[in-house]
Amino acid sequence: MITGDASYIKKMNRSLILKEILKEGMLSRADVSKVTALTRATVSGQVSDLLDEELVIEKEIEYNQVGRKPIMLSINAEAGYAIGIDLEYDRISFAISDLQGSLVLTDAIKLQNNAYADILTLLTGQIKHYQERFAASRYGIIGIVIAIHGLVSTDEVIHYIPSFDWHDVPLKSDLENALGLQVKLENNANLSAFAERVFFHHETNDLLSVTLHSGIGMGMMINHSFFRGQDGFAGEIGHMIVLPGGLPCNCGNQGCWEKYASETSVLQQLRAKKPDADITYAQIERWMEEKDPDVTEIMEQFIYYLSIGLNNIINIYNPEVVILDSELLRIYPDSLPLIESNLNSRVSHYREIKISTIGKKSCVLGACAIAIQNFLQVPVLNLPYKG
Structure with missing residues (x-):
């Protein structure tokens, strides 16, 4: 009691x-x-x-x-609305959800440059537009959460975004001053992990979500909470070294995992092998169906290095569930059995590995869900996934 x-x-x-x-x-x-x-x-x-x-x-x-x-x-789903924003390297994706986590609107704006002042102006203008659009509801906009593809400190200051070359940027305070609303910043991989737990894995206490897009990030849910590390920078698993003396990385090391097992690394290899081809996921899928030798070799190496990194993080964290967010894995036949066949360590323990069914939307959905949880002040949030 x-x-x-x-x-x-x-x-x-x-x-x-x-x-x-x-x-x-x-x-x-x-x-x-x-x-x-x-x-x-x-x-x-x-x-x-x-x-x-x-x-x-x-x-x-x-x-x-x-x-x-x-x-x-x-x-009452229509009592208020949450804004989830994904600040990606080439665009800003916006999502609006109701209080039941259902998306009611999505937008995307291509970025013309990565200048901080320009992006701040763009964000401010778009959020004000949403404030006006949903002002008629009882609570209007109930929260704004922005996904950052980089290092966010525990006090929500952007320490570093590699794709923008931003260092120690006060985006949170600048937006709050401009809008008069509270804004929350969170690492994109953490938000993907939160979406997976909120919408699918309701009974899972310990979940890892590995995103394999432009780089490799990892969101960690432990006992329904994020594991952030001392300064908030935990989860930069893409910079774990899997090949000593390997390819140079922007982080300053060589042989980082994301240089071998991110989707960007695969796409770069395919462009080098097929310089005249239009490299799309649909084309890659056709090449795999045709058993193109170059594509087969590159994808086999992708699975090999991906498995090395997964073996490491499973041994470190002993998770219940590992979620892999990758369009390449979704189109690659039998990708999960191939990965699991490489995880042969007798000391590795996990309950299941799954490929995300949410995909890249997981980031903005997780952002909206965080806003809903904060507004309603519920300790654990479980919502149905409505696609």
Whole structure:
């Protein structure tokens, strides 16, 4: 039983009720009382407040038996909207979700340059546009979370973005001053990991999400929380050395994992082998179906080096679930069995390795989910994935 002052207990009970309604989608008052172990009187009082605040709505459901139709409670999805932003190397992707985590709008703006002042102006203008567009809802924009492809400190200062050559940039404070809204910055791989846990792996305590796009990043969920390291820079697993004395990396080392097992590394090799070809995922898939020898060799090396890195991180973290976010793996036949066949260590332990079904949307979905969790103040967020 939770003990403490009345306001604290009320806050904890509220969080518990919202958590269960979000998880199940719809619950009756009796069901809420049952799954939370709270008294019906406590549930009734809390639900009354949530209805007044328009965070919860009531619905009658079809009922074929004799008696009163059950009244179900659900989150009022349209009470407010979250903004998730992915600050990529060549574009900014925007996503707006309702309070149930469903995307209602997506936008992308190509970047003409990487000058900080220009990108700050672009972000400010676009967010203000969304503020106006969703102002009619009860709570309007309930949170803004931006995915950073680089190092973000624990106090949310951008330490370094390699693709922009940004160092110690105060994007959070600059945006908050311009908008009058709270803004949160988070590493992109962390947000992908959060999306995987929130939308799919509800019962997973320890999850690793490895993103294999322009580089390699790793988001780590341990006991439902991010593992960040001392300064917030944990997860830069792409700079683990897998080939001593290998290819030089921008980080200053040689032989880093992302030089051999990121999608960028594969695409660079394919362009070198086929300089006149239009390198797209659809074309790569056709080459694999045709068993093109150059493509076959490059993809086999990709799987080989990917497996080396996965073996290392599995031995270090002993995760329940490892999620791999890669379009190349999604189109490569039997990629998971091939990877698992290379993980032969008797000391490696994990429950499962899966390829992400969300894909690159995981980043903005995770950003929206963080905003929803912060707004509703629920300790653990579980949402249905609606595609």
